[in-house]
Amino acid sequence: MEKTDKPRGDYLDVLLNKMKSAAAPFRDVLRDLHTKYQTLNEGNVATYIPELAKANPDWFGLSVVTADGQVFDIGDAQQTFTIQSVSKPFVFGLALEEHGREKVLTKVGVEPTGEAFNSILLDEASNRPFNPMVNAGAIATADLINGKDFPERLERLLRMFGKYCGRDVFIDNGVFLSERATGHRNRAMGHLMLNFGMVSNRVEETLELYFQQCSILVNSHDLAVMGATLANGGINPITHERAIPSAFVKDLLASMLSCGMYDYAGEWAYRVGIPAKSGVAGGLVGVIPGQMGVGVFSPRLDAKGNTVRGIKVFQELSERFGLHVFESGFQGESLRQLLQPKRSDESHG
């Protein structure tokens, strides 16, 4: 990534935000949540990709980054893992940026399936995969990434993730090779879509790109920054760099809300109501527009492939602070107040 001098004032913002978040009572809320669910041992580490089975089931990172750049990292927030399906909405965003909404929608729909993430299912009328969050749709989306050859396409993809994370991102080669060696079903879907003309004839290259995309290493802190970037209209609140045109942010959030949690998406939208995307390595990113991004990492998954602790954390945050997108007239605790240092006396000054 290009390194440029930050605009005047940014260094001060970063420093002051660090202090604000160190002092904010919200840190205690997150620490309590982390402590509460650290002992929840339901669910199992994914095993369908051999490399994923090596994860420590006890890992638990919880991060929040606000749209104005406060950072909260609790627990194993620096532990890296592969991004997996959490990458999907972001690649969808890049495809939208490169081709525009109408073109992209001819290749992939925005309809929830109610089916598992790896279902081999295309819309009978249009032959499109149902949405960009199932594997078929993600492969069709990855196929849209421009570039004259594979290295250039990969470079575009990594640069885009770098802008969201605010740092250079790297790929876990072990997971990539493992994905590639065992990805028969994904390969089958790619070729089925080639048969229907939904992907280009560089499908093998696109599959490589897709396996690489899934193998990008992130931690819960990165997920929170990525979420905060979407919460902040597409501008990374730490680096102030734009990662996606603001016009497409709602496209991502809408598909995350309706399709982001595999075949739990409907119940998620009903109960939690936060645009979110999970991955089988145990990552989960959520976006509270205008307010914050939340990143959770815990590799214990439920039967639908979502992180068990992650779901609990989001449920509790949503209920306690009224974060459901359709919440109106919420009377409970104000998140904004908890983000300010608590003072016992305001009479001086």
Added chain:
Amino acid sequence: MPRTISIHSFRGGTGKSNTSANLAVLLAREGMRVGVVDADIQSPGIHVIFSHKQVSGARTLNDFLWGRCNITDAAYDVSEKALAGAGNEKSKLFLIPSSIDSQDIARILHEGYDVTLLNEGFKQLIRDLQLDCLFIDTHPGVNEETLLSIAISDLLLLLLRPDNQDFQGTAVTVELARRLNVPMLALVNKIPPGMDRQRLKEHVEATYKVKVGAMLPLNAEIVQVASGDLFVNQYPEHPFTRELKLAAKRLMA
């Protein structure tokens, strides 16, 4: 009254530690439970004013930051000596010193520490020692523990001398504190004899848009005490003591 009070001066030598210690004593005399944290980890010193001897192995703020002990293990009851018979049955004064061991100072500089832990520590002190007031003596200039201390404070006491370098530097602290929404009160120290105090006060208040809580005179006696004792105990009727008492009253108001 404000529960957590940070004392900061942008430059060294303003008399920050002396003023903090003596102000803390004056508040404790009024029947308060007061804590004084030496958050000047890089150049600690306030323990000297309380005649507190750092013996080898005794806990300090550093031990807490390295996870070796609870912060209350590093709190020393210095009431007897500091109050010297003044105060009432409720009066208490606790000192939380930073380590004066060069290895410890070097380690903090080299490794840093988790600033959020410092905030935890301050909260624990207030809770576990049931403090009415916690004074945080900060490092001059701007660094992380200083900024954190300011961020979590109910009140920031700005200490400055009538000197142009202090004036410019204080403007930096004022800007930071404003951005952190922390209320401020200025204490002007080491005012030379013959200076127009009223004009100086108006000038400070107009420059920073901050009220002045005390105008403390430069005095020879405090130099003689040489940070070896508490000035307000030795010189109870001195103009410095009287002015500081006004500041203490203002804090309690």
